[in-house]
Amino acid sequence: MMVSDAPRASRDTAWFEEAVVAVLPELFGTARRLTRNSADAEDLVAEAVARAWQGLDALSDRGAFRRWIHRILANTYTNWWRASVVRPIVESLRTEDSVDESFSLFDQLHQPFLLWFSTPEKEFLNKLLREDLERAIDELPEPFRVAVVLADVQGLSYREISDALQIPIGTVRSRLARGRATLQKALWQHGLDAGLVNTRTPRSHNV
Amino acid sequence: MCDRTILTCADALRLLAQYLDRELGDGDRADFEQHLATCRSCYSRAEFERRLKDELTRLGESHVPSTLHNRIRALLSDVP
Numbered sequence: 154m155m156v157s158d159a160p161r162a163s164r165d166t167a168w169f170e171e172a173v174v175a176v177l178p179e180l181f182g183t184a185r186r187l188t189r190n191s192a193d194a195e196d197l198v199a200e201a202v203a204r205a206w207q208g209l210d211a212l213s214d215r216g217a218f219r220r221w222i223h224r225i226l227a228n229t230y231t232n233w234w235r236a237s238v239v240r241p242i243v244e245s246l247r248t249e250d251s252v253d254e255s256f257s258l259f260d261q262l263h264q265p266f267l268l269w270f271s272t273p274e275k276e277f278l279n280k281l282l283r284e285d286l287e288r289a290i291d292e293l294p295e296p297f298r299v300a301v302v303l304a305d306v307q308g309l310s311y312r313e314i315s316d317a318l319q320i321p322i323g324t325v326r327s328r329l330a331r332g333r334a335t336l337q338k339a340l341w342q343h344g345l346d347a348g349l350v351n352t353r354t355p356r357s358h359n360v
Numbered sequence: 361m362c363d364r365t366i367l368t369c370a371d372a373l374r375l376l377a378q379y380l381d382r383e384l385g386d387g388d389r390a391d392f393e394q395h396l397a398t399c400r401s402c403y404s405r406a407e408f409e410r411r412l413k414d415e416l417t418r419l420g421e422s423h424v425p426s427t428l429h430n431r432i433r434a435l436l437s438d439v440p
């Protein structure tokens with residue numbers, strides 16, 4: 154994408170470049186999780202930065218730059234999503250209703266009467282690697298994955314996610330609940346497979 | 361006058377995600393935190409979910425390849 158032809162003061166360019174470079178690691182990290190590969194993530198960030206530059210006049214408070222450009226990144230990804238992956242979305246939306254959102258990793262791990270300074274759930278989190286979490290997120294069904302990345306990785310609000318995905322806030326909450334439950338179930342299964350937990354019998358109590 | 365609502369564990373569990381996502385209003389957040397201060401089980405659950413969320417947030421930081429840095433510089437150097 155080309156940047157705008159409209160002339161802008163060189164101090165704007167310098168400020169914008171500095172502001173972009175400061176948030177580039179988090180833009181790229183989020184884009185990696187959204188696109189699941191580096192090449193597409195680079196394209197996504199480059200397009201979002203170009204859009205941000207084009208729309209810079211709409212940013213009235215430059216102190217709000219970080220959240221603003223994150224929203225642009227989310228919106229840019231959503232535009233890609235709509236344009237290129239329609240059929241998989243329809244198929245994965247069909248799976249939304251069949252997901253159990255009550256699964257809780259804490260319920261599987263927690264043992265109420267152990268000493269407080271060392272609990273199975275803390276030990277489990279300590280043993281998880283970054284790649285374990287990345288794999289669990291990458292394997293989520295698309296609508297859940299995008300909601301979880303936007304909320305938990307990117308830190309957008311429900312309203313911002315609702316606007317980016319053009320879905321009601323109730324649907325945002327529902328996708329987050331189901332996505333997080335699915336993620337925790339995958340981490341629990343990984344914990345069993347990798348020997349991170351002692352039991353092979355999932356507990357099913359509820360709080 | 362205090363108009364705080366006493367939450368049950370089921371109430372707290374229902375509000376947990378919104379609390380961690382900073383989506384609760386002041387009143388609900390105060391009620392929730394009051395419950396956490398008196399319930400070891402819900403406190404432990406909230407701490408676990410908060411730590412897991414923090415771990416996911418950390419995935420948002422990634423080393424930026426030099427190719428992307430170069431693209432951004434090239435993009436802005438074309439600006440009139």
